[in-house]
Amino acid sequence: MDGNNTIKTTYREAIKQAIREAMKKDERVFLMGEDVGRYGGAFAVSKGLLKEFGEDRIMDVPLSESGFVGAGIGASLNGMRPIVEVMTVNFSLLAMDQIVNNAATLLHMSGGQLNVPIVIRISCGIGRQLAAQHSHSWEPLFAHIPGLKVLSAGTHEDARGMLLTALQDPDPVIIFEYTFLLNKEGELAADAGAVNITNAKVRREGKDISIITYGAGVYKALDAAVELAGAGIDAEVVDVRVLRPLDNDTIFNSVRKTHRVLLVEEAWGAVNVSSEISARITENVFYELDAPIQRLGGVEVPIPYPKHLEEAAVPQQNDIVNKVKKMLQHD
Amino acid sequence: MYVENEKISKYTDARVKLLYQMMLIRRFEEKAAELYSKEKIRGFLHLYVGEEAVAVGVINSLSTDDNILCTYREHGHALVRGISPGAIMAEMYGKKEGCSMGRGGSMHLFDKKIKFFGGNAIVAGHLPVAVGMALAAKKQKKNEITCCFFGEGAAAEGEFHEAMNLAALWQVPVLFVCENNLYAMGTAIRYTHSVVELEKKAPGYGISAATVDGMDVMAVEKAAKEAIEKVRTTVKPFFLVCNTYRFRAHSMFDAELYREKSEVEEWKKRDPIPKLQQSLFNENIVEQRDIDEMNKKVEEEIQRAVDFAEAGTWEPVEEITKFVYSENNA
Numbered sequence: 001m002d003g004n005n006t007i008k009t010t011y012r013e014a015i016k017q018a019i020r021e022a023m024k025k026d027e028r029v030f031l032m033g034e035d036v037g038r039y040g041g042a043f044a045v046s047k048g049l050l051k052e053f054g055e056d057r058i059m060d061v062p063l064s065e066s067g068f069v070g071a072g073i074g075a076s077l078n079g080m081r082p083i084v085e086v087m088t089v090n091f092s093l094l095a096m097d098q099i100v101n102n103a104a105t106l107l108h109m110s111g112g113q114l115n116v117p118i119v120i121r122i123s124c125g126i127g128r129q130l131a132a133q134h135s136h137s138w139e140p141l142f143a144h145i146p147g148l149k150v151l152s153a154g155t156h157e158d159a160r161g162m163l164l165t166a167l168q169d170p171d172p173v174i175i176f177e178y179t180f181l182l183n184k185e186g187e188l189a190a191d192a193g194a195v196n197i198t199n200a201k202v203r204r205e206g207k208d209i210s211i212i213t214y215g216a217g218v219y220k221a222l223d224a225a226v227e228l229a230g231a232g233i234d235a236e237v238v239d240v241r242v243l244r245p246l247d248n249d250t251i252f253n254s255v256r257k258t259h260r261v262l263l264v265e266e267a268w269g270a271v272n273v274s275s276e277i278s279a280r281i282t283e284n285v286f287y288e289l290d291a292p293i294q295r296l297g298g299v300e301v302p303i304p305y306p307k308h309l310e311e312a313a314v315p316q317q318n319d320i321v322n323k324v325k326k327m328l329q330h331d
Numbered sequence: 332m333y334v335e336n337e338k339i340s341k342y343t344d345a346r347v348k349l350l351y352q353m354m355l356i357r358r359f360e361e362k363a364a365e366l367y368s369k370e371k372i373r374g375f376l377h378l379y380v381g382e383e384a385v386a387v388g389v390i391n392s393l394s395t396d397d398n399i400l401c402t403y404r405e406h407g408h409a410l411v412r413g414i415s416p417g418a419i420m421a422e423m424y425g426k427k428e429g430c431s432m433g434r435g436g437s438m439h440l441f442d443k444k445i446k447f448f449g450g451n452a453i454v455a456g457h458l459p460v461a462v463g464m465a466l467a468a469k470k471q472k473k474n475e476i477t478c479c480f481f482g483e484g485a486a487a488e489g490e491f492h493e494a495m496n497l498a499a500l501w502q503v504p505v506l507f508v509c510e511n512n513l514y515a516m517g518t519a520i521r522y523t524h525s526v527v528e529l530e531k532k533a534p535g536y537g538i539s540a541a542t543v544d545g546m547d548v549m550a551v552e553k554a555a556k557e558a559i560e561k562v563r564t565t566v567k568p569f570f571l572v573c574n575t576y577r578f579r580a581h582s583m584f585d586a587e588l589y590r591e592k593s594e595v596e597e598w599k600k601r602d603p604i605p606k607l608q609q610s611l612f613n614e615n616i617v618e619q620r621d622i623d624e625m626n627k628k629v630e631e632e633i634q635r636a637v638d639f640a641e642a643g644t645w646e647p648v649e650e651i652t653k654f655v656y657s658e659n660n661a
Contacts, residue, residue: 030470056470062500067459067493074463077448078398079471082463097490101453102460108654110441111432114448115657146655170657245656 009188011181014159015045015121019083021193022167023053026081029167032059032068033085033121042087043123043182065094069120073102073172076118081167089124089138089176103172104147115170119163125216125266126310127180132302135310137266139215140273142174143243149173150244151197154218156186158241161195169197178216197242200250206236209324210254212277213264214240217315221264224320233328243273251277252285259290262323266314269297294327296320344616349391349548350607351625353383356407357604358629359416360579362637363406363423363437367583371640372423374436375452377404381546381578384603385510386411388551389478389571392559395445398468398477400461402510403438403452404577408480414442416632417639426643433646434654454515455481455488458507462494462568465503469566476504476562484515486532487523495536498568506562507538507570508555510545512577517589533570545575546601549610576601 009017022029031046037060040047050058061068065086072084086092092099099120106114126135142150151166153159153175166173203218204225211221218239225235238254240246255261261281263274274295281293296315303313342348360378367376379386382404390399390411401408409419414430422429423437431441431450439450448464451457461479468475485491486509498505509529513520520527533540539561543554551573558569576598580587611617646653653659 062493062496064493064497066490067462067497070456070459070490070494071463071466071497074460074465074477075467075470076463077460078464078467080467097453097456098459101456102451106449107657107660109431109435109439109449110443110654111429111434112654112657112660113431113441113443149656 005190006187007190008185009156011156011159011178011184011186012043012045014156014188015163015177016047016049018160018163019046019049020052022083022164023049023057026167028079028081029083030057030059030080031083031085032061032072034061034063034087036060036085041085043179045182046085065091066098069095070098070102072118072120073098073116076116077114082118083163083167084118084120086120086122088134089122089136090133092122092138099142099148099172099174100145104145107147107171116172117170119166119173119175121163121175121177123177123179125178125180126303126314129305129307129310131305135303137215137298137314139176139243140267140271143273143276145244147172148244149197149242150176152176152215152241152243154178154213154215154239154241155203156188157192158195160188160192162197164194165197173197176215180216181219184219198247200238200240200242200247202236202250202254203239204235204237206234207258208234208328209260209262210236210238210258211262211264211320211324212238212240212251212254214243214273216266217264220315220317221320224317224324227317227321228324231325233324235324240273240277246276246280248280248284251281255281255285256288259288260327261289261293262320262327263293263295264315264320266298268300269295270300272297291327294323296323342617344611346549346607346611347617349387349552350604350611351629352387352411353548353604353607354625355416355629355632356383356386356410358633359406359410359636362633364579364583366423366637372437374438375403376423376437376583377581378577378579379404379407381598381602382510382512382575383407384548384551385508385545385573385575386480388548389480389508389555392552392555393478394475396473396475398446398448398461398464398475399480400448400457400477401450401480402454402482402485403450405440405450405480406437409440409442409447412442412447413445414440414447416636420636420640421643424640424643425645426640427646428639428643432654455485455490455494457481458485458490458494459497461505462498462501462503465498465505466501469501469503474563476506476559478506478508480508480510482515483509483511483513483520483529484523485509486529487515495533495538495568495570499536499538502567504562504566505568506558507568509570509572511572511574514577514581514590516581517585519589530570530572538568538570540570540572542572542574545573546603546606548603548607
């Protein structure tokens, strides 16, 4: 990118600027969540926003996940555009009744009368040794549910842009953010803003293999692709981004181009997003494949506390590189 | 609403309207049970027989700007609010002409135009939603309140306590109406609540509360008017407990093994319909001839509803994925 038109920013700052822009643009938007105000956000994402926007729009809430997510749903039914922050994905289970039985269901139960324009931001993933009740990647649990739109912000661009588009959507949108990425610096267009929340995106073009991933897998796959290039392998990296509804076309087009597929994600290996993508590829573009689809998913264990075991619980850059080399018989 | 209903407009005493509404609900529910036996209505069917005074007393006291959220035992509330009997019946038939396009059935009656927000069948799941609607009203400085009905079973759920706390913390205009019919499905209140005087739960959250005889529509109306006035003027939540009783089984699957017939018979002596009728007789507001005429009109109204539902259409299977996302609503 041209240095004149880009800025360096952290993933955290990108999310914060997205919230600020959304709040400034639309008076109906407000943020609520545990410790988003006076504390500045559990991960300091909303630091300073209380001072800028006041306590009516940056609302600290009690530890009542079901209560405040439900209240967000009610507010969205009655003319507001709430952004509800759930501190970590494990806590989201306490609000699952509201998310599944109300947010995802009201439009249908009412025969199309009640749409629920709520945006729920959930941070997830490993990286801080937070152990088995604060570290999971449960995107697939949400991606299973019709009525929800499920987004995964695996890049700075999406951390900056997904929220703004999600707030325009008439239906409930869940955005997954990754604690592992919060401090990561990245380049962002100076005028970065709203992004499409419909399509997967090819983050790196390549012709030998498609590494299809999302979330915390995106930068790992891109780094792996650089390493693989050194070994003469030209890998394409597809960021799925939108986990529900899935964008088949972008994925299938990549398969048609490279004829080999490695699916990478941090969620537990069985019954995850990769399972679904693998099935769709097999059903629709099977004859484009030159080799069996391969997957790298999370190890099937609650996330352990020690750093070396935490890291071993999800696919790392090395795992991706080794797997691709094996698939292309370069080892 | 039935306020201007031509059938009863000749009566100047407002109580006649309340009586008519209770009679309509009672007969509507009996008809629904009959149609369930004929397999016209399926799924769960929860009847409001015995509890009519609560919905009638409270909903007539609300303004058309106010939001209403109910439980899955909500046919009566929907009728009083003004969803047509035909649209409700068609919904229970699963027909496209139903108030939720047939997608919801008995437990999920909705009509956004008249601010009737269900028909919610996760016990207490709608309480936080009601608080959020009231919060939105406060933020937008709308002069509306949100009225949320639920049973005493809901008061044992965590969402009840979260919702009470949030409503009080945020000082939002929500009226919690607890329809205490003494049984959470088949489990009596003494087995589900450590403190059975439910109104005592409110002060712990700093919420004012009142209790009323839910078998007396005039008492309910009076208590509701006072509660609504408080919510509207103070912009604070209020908790109104209506002690009532369900004369029929929990649902059509219920063999009623958990209560004595004599208990039901005892409560039937407090039936809100004959009670109000007797008052009106005593004061010479109506005579038996008027009641007969009203009954006839109720029958006609319900027959029209059944005819409407029977004549309704089935949504084509090809449209099954409608109403999942707004873009494929049309």
